[in-house]
Amino acid sequence: MAESLLELRSLRKSFGGLAVTRDVSLSLSTGEIHALIGPNGAGKTTLVHQVSGTLRPDSGQVRFEGEDVTRLGLAARARRGLARSFQITCIIPGFSALENVALAVQARAGSSFRFFRPAGREAALNGEAMEALREVGLHGRADLPAGALSHGEKRQLELAIALAMRPRALLLDEPLAGTGPEEAERLIRILSALKPRYGILLIEHDMPAVFALADRISVLAEGRVIASGIPAEIRADAAVRAAYLGEEEG
């Protein structure tokens, strides 16, 4: 059997006596959006940190493109093509939108131990960065300081940064958090356009968005995957309704 793009094998993580991730196994293939949902405190963010390399699991494995990357940190996994976005917007406010993205291009375009040529004038870096901005519809704001962008635009920028890394897998931690209906709609359009080229692990609270985008959904409750399947199955699952959907819709 061909191995998936990204695979989590029995991840476990505890903080003190509190088990936050309990034997989580998941897989993600290219061209697929696998959504991860669950009530607050279910351990979604802790899981994302383990997948991206910010936290190390107590046991279990994270495999990316057939290799064990469990011991690699955030930066090393990013270089291998596993990009993540953050629940709380993580950009460089003092850089222009373009330079935020150019930094990501630079990370995989040759050495960054170059000391003299002004990086801001490197046409190759700026060209690719501009392309990524265009892909998320932010090219008109390229020269603005990133800190001056609206919240929705910052979410778009963060996506552009992830795309500029030319990753194979995208790990998106609540990309719609705090966006208005129009911005959310725009981001959903962008995400579905991106889907064929990447494997996307999507953590999201916005249920209509999840059911519109996801090919598979896994439900996390109290650190455990309590259900996993196609959207229709999840919608029908009694345990899920009890743990999550019911209270959301109520």
Added chain:
Amino acid sequence: MRWRNAALPLLIFAALALAPFVGFGQGHSLTLLARAMIFGMAAISLSLLVGGAGLVSLGHAALLGVGAYAVVVLDHARVTEALVVMPVAIGVAALFALLTGAVAIRTSGVHFIMITLAFGQMAFFTASSLAIFGGDDGYTLYGRLELGGSRLLENRLFFHFACLALLAGTWLLVEALLRSRFGRVLRAARENETRARAVGFAPYPFRLAAYVIAGAIAGLAGVMLANSAEFVAPAYLTWQRSGDLLFMVILGGLAGPHGALMGALAFVLIEEWLSHLTEHWRLIFGPLLILCVFFMRDGIAGLLRRG
């Protein structure tokens, strides 16, 4: 405003170039200006760390001191050729920065400050205990370095312009570094380390490289300081001196090397002026610096930008 960042330093360099011919040509004035320019170099190198990399070092004077003591050790061995002494001093300071930085940069924030302070104090006590180089009393050089066998550096005017050239070169270098790919990674990791890591940059090697470069520049400044005074003492390495350097950088503004340049010149000149006014000048200087921090958040550079 990018052009202002360049215009101000160029104006300052022009003023420094003219100074000897418009009433500041006497020995005392030139010595003072040389001192200001040398501290300017050291402050600019520190600004690469503080403003560029976000590394607040309280041990920068030690690197200056290592450069100065390299001159002493070679002077003691009768090696006084600048073309030999300078590269050796720069190399030793860079090596000291590499070894101490490799440890210090594993930490950040207050811990980084404390570790650089600790290494600085170690260097200070080492210098104090070197009896053959004068210990606490310091060491008087036989003379200034020779340049290609000539006694050019003894010439006050030549020494003035040598300092000016090195100062301008340092400014150009650090300006270029901060705009380069390397500098972009440093700045990114300072503003948002998680973001830098998330696109694939582990900041450690970049920060260490910046620390070594800053150390090398400070070492060169140490060589010039030793030659300016023709005397070297452990006082060069005190943590108070590191604090002064840090103050120059903050006084001038963290937005770029031009801030440190202005901060250093202002610091040395105000210090000199006050010490002529009264014996108790420190009583005025201290509060003055505090007021500067309160009312000029972005330093002198920020003040000039608004004006």
